[in-house]
Amino acid sequence: CTRVMWTPPLRESFSYPFLVLQMLLVTHILRATKLYRGSLIALCISNVFFMLPWQFAQFVLLTQIASLFAVYVVGYIDIFKLRKIIYIHMVMISLFFFFHFDLKTNFWLVFGLFLAETSCNAILAVKPHILKINVSELSLWVIQGSFWLFGTVTLKYLTSKIFGIADDAHIGNLLTSKFFSYKDFDTLLYTCAAEFDFMEKETPLRYTKTLLLPVVLVVFVAIIRKIISDMWGVLAKQQTHIRKHQLDHGELVYHALQLLAYTALGILIMRLKLFLTPHMCVMACLICSRQLFGWLFCKVHPGAVVFAVLAAMSVQGSANLQTQWNIVGEFSNLPQEELIEWIKYSTKPDAVFAGAMPTMASVKLSALRPIVNHPHYEDAGLRPGCSMPEIWDVEDPANAGKPPLCNLLVKESKPHFTTVFQNSVYKVLEVIEE
Known part of the structure; x- marks a missing residue:
């Protein structure tokens, strides 16, 4: 709220509410046993409105496609759901080009997202042929992941080199400057602003004071334990055709992977904390999840746990609110x-x-x-x-x-x-x- 209040013109401030809606719809689709056309149409519309105001929205959706693909590879969602979501993304890209005025530039900016979705579709198409080879489950995961990375990263790099496309080259240069001594005019122009620097050291401390980070870590560890347990059960079977059922609660795994992606973005570019902090709040809500903490709620009433967590958070949280409320002023130029x-x-x-x-x-x-x-x-x-x-x-x-x-x-x-x-x-x- 404070970000939108103090910097309303930022493009991502207009886009982010539609990303929240979009992620809610993705979660609903992952949880539902049956897909409804209305949910898919709503997902497509929210995607379009998320993409239109902000050119970098495609990178966020790329992390979503990567997370969903990983969830599918391990076995938490079926091929039908993933294929439907990818089709919706492709329709969204078409509508985005139709409504946007700068077709040339945005075509190459969105091309990486298009390659990621096309690679997913190609893998879904050839997977039945791979299964005929009778490979192990782990080998199947590696084959699919490698194919997706090649189709997304390598083909994007080669295509840009062949056609001499440099519209998004400054993004790669900016990331390169984060790890190496590389610098040019573009990277210096970005990194001279604090919001494009690494996440400030005080941020994790502020997350800890409000207990947001500790609660998220507890939830994340619980999800990781579930993933390890599920994967161990799958890998213990020698052949891929033995596993006939789908693993449960893929939406939890998806949000955990999305949290990792947002954490990486937020650490590399402080401005992208916009995605990390709200998603941490969403993950913290899973402290109430019976799927993760059912063993605890058998001994302690869920309401007592929620009350205790909120009471502890409100100590620093109320101080933060008071600090914001005390800022009184009027814009004048x-x-x-x-x-x-x-x-x-x-x-x-x-x-x-x-x-x-x-x-x-x-x-x-x-x-x-x-x-x-x-x-x-x-x-x-x-x-x-x-x-x-x-x-x-x-x-x-x-x-x-x-x-x-x-x-x-x-x-x-x-x-x-x-x-x-x-x-x-x-x-x-x-x-x-x-």
Whole structure:
């Protein structure tokens, strides 16, 4: 709630509620003994609305496909359910392309997700032929996992190299910079902001103070014990055809795997705690699960356990709430308001503006004037036009320390520009026509 309250314009703030709905529907589908068309249609719609506002949503759905595929490989869901979910994802991709305006860029951004789903479908198709070889269960798991990784990662890499696609290359470079000394303009532009750095050390401590992390660890260990017990029972049988029944409670295993994926994302990029913290809260609710803690509830009333956990959590939780409630203020940016008012009443409706992206967003949305900036840094053709003076000292060391062009224009805009507006923060220059 605080994230949306303090930073409402973030694209993921618009997308995340639909991801919550989407995961609820996936959980319902995994638990249901019979699939209903309404659930599948609702899943497709929520997927589309999750994808539309945020270009990086496809990476989150990629972790979901990977988790569901792992759940299927081990035997917690049947082939029919997985195939239906994959088909829904493919329909979602088609609808996404239909509704989105930047077809070229988003095609290659979503291509990795498409390959992951196609690889799953291919494995489902060839699995009956693999079973004829009479391989062991463990070998079958390894074969399917290796095939999926090859079809998703290797083919995506080869396709990008063959067609010279670099729209999502900065994502790989950003991850590379997390583990190695690699750096370029793109990685420096991202990592200079704290939200794209590693998770801060205080975050696990805050999770622990509210008892969220300890409760989640208890639930996670209980699920892992169940998985190990189930897998041991399966692997103890020599042939794959011996196991005729499906393992129970695949939704618990799915959420445990999804938690691992969100944890990795949150640790690597602090901004993606957006997915980790709420999912930890969802996992903490499983402390009430009779499937996991039925042995405890036979001795202690479930209500007593829930009350004790909530009472312990509320000690630090109430302090956190009070801290948020004590923040009282009002947004005020008088210089920008002056700029917007001047643009609205002193310029023509077709006057075109260029400048820093946050300012241009206000010009576009509040003054309804066209801008030359493009908001999608994911477009490889647009990235070379992006600049940041502090980083150019690293990119161009021969000219390091020299004043940037913008600073020179602030002091003297002639002969190519003339100053038409200026206040304590902003200065608007107009191009002088030849």
